Amino acid sequence: MEKRTNRPDRSRARATEDKEKVREAIVNAGRQLLATEDPSKVSLRRIAAVAGYSPATVYNYFDDYRALYTAVRAHEMELATSRFERIAARTKDPEQRVRKLFLATAQYWLKHLDDFDLVFALPAKKAADPAADPSPFGQSPTVMRALKVYYDAVDAYFSTLPHPPIPPRLATDTLMAAVHGIVAFPRMTRTMVWSDMETMAEIVIDGMLHRWNASAE
Structure with missing residues (x-):
């Protein structure tokens, strides 16, 4: 046998x-x-x-158009997240890690505007419906992985401050909203002439870091 x-x-x-x-x-x-x-x-x-x-x-x-749309968004998000993870990993100083991470976020999406629209715009064929979509893209493992990069960076930075001025979650959400808003708002108002958006992001990030450092002292 x-x-x-x-x-x-x-x-x-x-x-x-x-x-x-x-x-x-x-x-x-x-x-x-x-x-x-x-x-x-x-x-x-x-x-x-x-x-x-x-x-x-x-x-x-x-299964349907929405599932494919989600897969496309996840693919683009994963590419961006891999880049942000590398930046965070090679920057040792906690404050500089936050600065470089959020500035790199603005720079990346400004160079990939079509991808930005894909990732952060809702599917045009169907509005968000929590009942119909119990696992929305914003709560997917792909997005959770991306968020972790930012939350971990700000948590590490705030741990170096003697008196953190605000909750680190609030600080992270504020920075993310500001940076992504700088990329998104000019996209919605294309008839206007805007200042350099990368410079705008840098000013906002540095301004917030300066305020938090001053408040912590």
Whole structure:
């Protein structure tokens, strides 16, 4: 009787790899269309055609348009988060870590405005409905991972202050809202002439850090 050996199932591994490539192709096609066209006019059928697959294939990976939209947003968020994690990891001084992290956030999204729109804009085909979407993108593991970078950085910085002036969560949320607002608001008012937005972000970040340091003393 032939002895059985525990060998890796290469056919299964290839099949898994092929599925990942198909999914990646669909997500990339979705990103290409959603970043350049009105999302309300982009259908799953068109995304399938650009990816080179049938609509039925897309439904093997995504239940509906919203699921694919979420996957595209998660992909772009993960790329950005990986960059921010590296910046935080290589900056040892806690205050400078906060400064560099939030300034890098502004710089990154200002250079990737289409991606910014994809990540932070709600799906145009369907408004947010907590009852219909019990796991919203804003509470997904992808977003939680991104938020952790910011919360950890501000927590570490505030731990060096003798008397933290405000709760660190409030400080983090304020910085995030300010930086993302500087990127977003000019996008909504394109007929206006704005000052350099990277400089605006730098002024806001430095101003908040200066105030918190002064208040802590």
